[in-house]
Amino acid sequence: MTRNWAGNIQYSATEFIRPTTVEQVRKAVAHAGRVRALGTRHSFNDLADSPGVLLSVADLPPVVDVDATRATARVAAGLSYAELAPRLDAAGFALPAMASLPHISVGGAVATATHGSGVRNQVLSAAVRELELVTADGDVVSIGRDDADFDGVVVGLGSLGVVTHLTLDLVPTYQLRQRVYEGLALEVLDDHFAELMSCAYSVCLFTDWREPVLTQVWVQERVDQPATLPSWFTATPADGPRHPVDGVDPVSCTTQGGVPGPWFERLPHFRSDQPPSSSGDELQSEYMIPADDAVAALHALDDVREQIRPALQICEVRTAARDDFWLSTCYGRETVSIHFTWVSDISVVLPVVELVEQQLAPFSPRPHWAKTSVATAEYERLPDFRELMDRYDPAGKFTNAFTERHFSSVRPVPHLSGRTR
Ligand SMILES: Cc1cc2nc3c(=O)[nH]c(=O)nc-3n(C[C@H](O)[C@H](O)[C@H](O)COP(=O)(O)OP(=O)(O)OC[C@H]3O[C@@H](n4cnc5c(N)ncnc54)[C@H](O)[C@@H]3O)c2cc1C
Structure with missing residues (x-):
């Protein structure tokens, strides 16, 4: 197990361990020179890597x-x-x-x-x-x-x-119905983006950027809070199950067609008993921007859709409410996320990632920490986070190449230094 799920990252760790007790985790961390937690390896960059030990907590009792x-x-x-x-x-x-x-x-x-x-x-x-x-x-x-x-x-x-x-x-617990609609002109969003995204408990938009069209709109309504589809909503209900990527078998997708079901079998796009259809044959990038800029950002991408197309499997637009976590991509702002599932060839993908970042630059994009990106974002509380790193990990045990790139030049905030935890 030396690669991430997508296979594009070969971990450089020299040791992989799976402790079965917290005591074993404590000992392993205390004795390691460099160490980092590894989850299910679904990140697309070297964020999870360590030059020393990679430690999975998956074998701790499943409490x-x-x-x-x-x-x-x-x-x-x-x-x-x-x-x-x-x-x-x-x-x-x-x-x-x-x-x-x-x-x-x-x-x-x-x-x-x-x-x-x-x-x-x-x-x-x-x-x-x-x-x-x-x-x-x-x-x-x-x-x-x-x-x-x-x-x-x-x-x-x-x-x-x-x-x-x-x-x-x-x-x-709650029940949801999921319905997929097809073919909504991008220009409709000019006046109705916020209304569309708030018409149901959860709404996800997809486009393959072949045309200025949302190829699919996934509407997830709580059974006790029905969606209010606006009168201008001209997309047509899909006549069967759909995978977000045109032509891919939807067997791995959660149940659609308005059939009620539990939250955990409707909110994710992919079923828990199936791998997603591409099974790792992809790369992903994602950028969080202020919700108010979403329409302008989508038009900026539409301007370069011909260049995006060769690298793209599918682009998805979602929303997330603001929070206060210092390094959250949604810190302090109502957020719209623009996600790209790319083909797996990084030489094809990288120039397009740079183009996308150039187009989104006016909107202060924050790249998903765990996905492929070139740009970095400004975070108001990054110096405070840097101080936490120094205080919790003075010897830099949890650092890696990713943290070196992102955090080594950041100076901690002096007034917080020395606080005890
Ligand atoms: C097919 C696919 C779909 C995805 N869909 C979404 C999506 O809908 N929305 C979204 O926002 N992202 C999505 N992602 C990205 C994914 O959520 C992140 O990559 C996430 O970090 C993956 O969790 P992981 O357990 O695989 O973490 P890993 O990739 O193993 O690790 C990621 C980071 O988390 C840290 N970490 C892991 N476990 C621990 C722990 N126990 N203690 C401390 N730190 C820990 C690691 O050190 C590392 O820094 C998707 C990824 C894939 C492959």
Whole structure:
């Protein structure tokens, strides 16, 4: 197991370990020179790599302790959402949002501000009320919402320690219907983007950029909160199940056609019992921009759609509500995400990524931490995060080439230095 899911990253780690107890995690971290947590390997860049030890928490006991009175669950960080969600549902609870793929680990998704869609739905990290972290010296610390470091630690990119458990806020379980519509002219969004994205619990737009057209609109309505499709909505209901990529068998996709089902079998695009159809034969990039700039940004991409096309499998537009996590791509702003599933050939993809970044540059894009990008973003709280790195990991045990590129030139904020955790 030396490569990431997409196969484009060969990890440079010299050792891969899978401890089965927290005590073993503590010892391994304390004794390692360089170490980093590895989740389910779904990142597309070298974020998860370490020149020393890669440590997976997937073999810790698969704890899911639901506290029905507080509507919380303490869960093992190595669980995937596919493993976690049915157990929450069986206890009468749910999460507000899920990513397109349920196979990713909770620890990895939370660490990178992974998101789903829905104007009122925040990144998956927002469900965290407390996390248990093994720090560089092998100590276990619990950090909850009352802790001054909390907003910096949750989206920690694996750079502050190894998360073994998280306590998540839950909501009562709910049912959704998912419907796919086809063929909505891009120009319709000029006057109606916000209305479209808020017409249901979660809305996802797809385009292959062959034409200035949204090839598919996925509408996910809660059964108890029906969608309000506007009168101008001229897209036509799909006459059968669809995969977002034209011509690909939708067998891996979650149930569509308005059939009611549990939240965890409708919110993700892909079924938990199937690999997504391309099974890793792809690269991905994604940029979070302020929601108010979405229409202008889509037009900027439309201007170069001929150049985007050869590298593209599909482009997806989603929304996420603002949050306060220092390194969240949705920090401090209502967000629209523009995602690209590329072909797997990086030599074809990279020039197009640079072009896309050039087109999106006026909109202060924040690249997804875990996907392919060239540009970097400005984060107001980055110096504060840098101070956390110094304080939690003074010897740089959790650093790697990615953190060197992104954080080495950032200077910590002096007034925070020396605070004890
Ligand atoms: C097919 C596909 C679909 C995707 N869909 C979405 C989507 O809908 N929305 C979205 O936002 N992203 C999406 N992603 C990206 C994905 O959510 C992120 O790459 C996420 O980080 C993957 O989690 P992982 O467990 O695979 O993490 P890894 O890739 O293994 O690691 C990512 C980072 O998390 C850290 N980490 C992992 N576990 C821990 C832990 N226990 N403690 C501390 N740090 C840890 C690692 O150190 C690393 O820095 C998708 C990726 C794929 C391949």
